[in-house]
Amino acid sequence: MKPPFDLGEAAGRIRAGERAWIARAITLVESSRPDHRRAAQSLLADLASGSSGLPLTTRVGISGVPGAGKSTFIDALGGRLIDEGHAVAVLAVDPSSSRTGGSILGDKTRMTRLAADPKAFVRPSPSAGTLGGVARATREAMVVLEAAGYDVVIVETVGVGQSEVAVADMVDTFLLLTLARAGDQLQGIKKGVLELADVIAVNKADGSHAAEAWRTARELGGALRLLGSADDVPVLTCSALEGSGLDEVWAQVVRHRSASDLVDRRRRQLIGWTWAMVRDTLLDELRESPAVRAVTPSLEARVLSGELTPGAAAEQILGALRGA
Ligand code: GDP
Structure with missing residues (x-):
C-alpha cells in the first residue's frame, strides 16, 4: 500500500517546521497498521539522517498525580522557556486515556498559553493501545518534533502505574511534581516513582x-536521605x-542534565527501545495468533487441574506460536 502522503516531501516540510505536516507525521507514527509502520520507519530514518548524534535537545519527563x-x-514553564528563545513541545503518555475514551494529559485546553503559541507544539497522549504502543508512539513523535526544531521536549505522565518507568526511559531528566501533605508525605508517592525522580518539586x-x-520539601529531603536514595535529588518548592x-526548578533540571553522561544515557535508551519493540511485537503476535488462541483454554484448564505444569503449558503455547 502507498504511504498516506509523500514521505520525501514530509521530511522537508517537517524540517521547515510546518505544523500541519508535523501533526500528520505524528498521526502516522501513532498508527499500528503494518504499512503505516513501514512508512513511519522510513520517515524517521530520513528525519534522523544528518543529525550529529549529539544530544542537542533537552528531554524532560514530568510526573505527578492528577491535580498536582x-x-x-508546564504552561508556565514552557512560556518562560519560549521567552528565552526555546521552542517547546509537550507530549503525554497516558495509556488510561484509551479506556476513558479521551486523552487526560497534554490536553490543549489545559495549557492555554502554550496552545496559542506558535513556538509551542502540544499533543495529547495517543489513545490507542497498550503502554508499550503508547510509549513507542511518543518516542517516535519526539524524533519528529526534534527534527522540526523543538529543542525542549516535555513528556507528561500521571503518577500512577508503569507509565513513569516508560517515560523515565525516554528522557534525560525526570521531574516529579508533588503536593504538601501533612505528615506522611511518602504515603502519597509510590516509592518506585521516588526512585525514578531526578528532581522533586512540591x-x-x-x-x-x-x-x-x-x-513537606524539608521532610521529603530528609526521608530521601534515610532511604539512601538521596543521590543528591534536590527537593524544591514552587507555585x-x-x-x-x-x-529554580528548571535550573536543577539543567544541572542534572549537564551532570549526567547524556551520550551514554541516550545510547542505552536507543538499545532499550529496540528491545522494547521486539518484546511488544512478540507479545502482540502471541496474543493475536489463532494457533495460540486455539490451544490456550484447554492448556489453562489442564494447568488448573494439575495435569500440566505451567512450564509444560508455556512450552506448548510457544510451540503453537512457532508452528503458526
Ligand atoms: P494536573 O492534573 O496535574 O495537570 O493539574 P492542573 O495543572 O490541572 O491543576 C489542578 C488544579 O490545581 C487547578 O485548579 C490549578 O489551577 C491548581 N493549581 C495548579 N498549580 C497550582 C499552584 O501552584 N498553586 C495553587 N494554589 N493552585 C494550583
Whole structure:
C-alpha cells in the first residue's frame, strides 16, 4: 500500500517546521497498521539522517498525580522557556486515556498559553493501545518534533502505574511534581516513582499552603536521605500558579542534565527501545495468533487441574506460536 502522503516531501516540510505536516507525521507514527509502520520507519530514518548524534535537545519527563498541577506548571514553564528563545513541545503518555475514551494529559485546553503559541507544539497522549504502543508512539513523535526544531521536549505522565518507568526511559531528566501533605508525605508517592525522580518539586507553595509546602520539601529531603536514595535529588518548592520557584526548578533540571553522561544515557535508551519493540511485537503476535488462541483454554484448564505444569503449558503455547 502507498504511504498516506509523500514521505520525501514530509521530511522537508517537517524540517521547515510546518505544523500541519508535523501533526500528520505524528498521526502516522501513532498508527499500528503494518504499512503505516513501514512508512513511519522510513520517515524517521530520513528525519534522523544528518543529525550529529549529539544530544542537542533537552528531554524532560514530568510526573505527578492528577491535580498536582502538571499542566499549570508546564504552561508556565514552557512560556518562560519560549521567552528565552526555546521552542517547546509537550507530549503525554497516558495509556488510561484509551479506556476513558479521551486523552487526560497534554490536553490543549489545559495549557492555554502554550496552545496559542506558535513556538509551542502540544499533543495529547495517543489513545490507542497498550503502554508499550503508547510509549513507542511518543518516542517516535519526539524524533519528529526534534527534527522540526523543538529543542525542549516535555513528556507528561500521571503518577500512577508503569507509565513513569516508560517515560523515565525516554528522557534525560525526570521531574516529579508533588503536593504538601501533612505528615506522611511518602504515603502519597509510590516509592518506585521516588526512585525514578531526578528532581522533586512540591507545587502549590503559595498563600496559606506555602509553609506546609516548605515543611513537606524539608521532610521529603530528609526521608530521601534515610532511604539512601538521596543521590543528591534536590527537593524544591514552587507555585505554578504564581510562577514562583519555576526558574529554580528548571535550573536543577539543567544541572542534572549537564551532570549526567547524556551520550551514554541516550545510547542505552536507543538499545532499550529496540528491545522494547521486539518484546511488544512478540507479545502482540502471541496474543493475536489463532494457533495460540486455539490451544490456550484447554492448556489453562489442564494447568488448573494439575495435569500440566505451567512450564509444560508455556512450552506448548510457544510451540503453537512457532508452528503458526
Ligand atoms: P494536573 O492534573 O496535574 O495537570 O493539574 P492542573 O495543572 O490541572 O491543576 C489542578 C488544579 O490545581 C487547578 O485548579 C490549578 O489551577 C491548581 N493549581 C495548579 N498549580 C497550582 C499552584 O501552584 N498553586 C495553587 N494554589 N493552585 C494550583
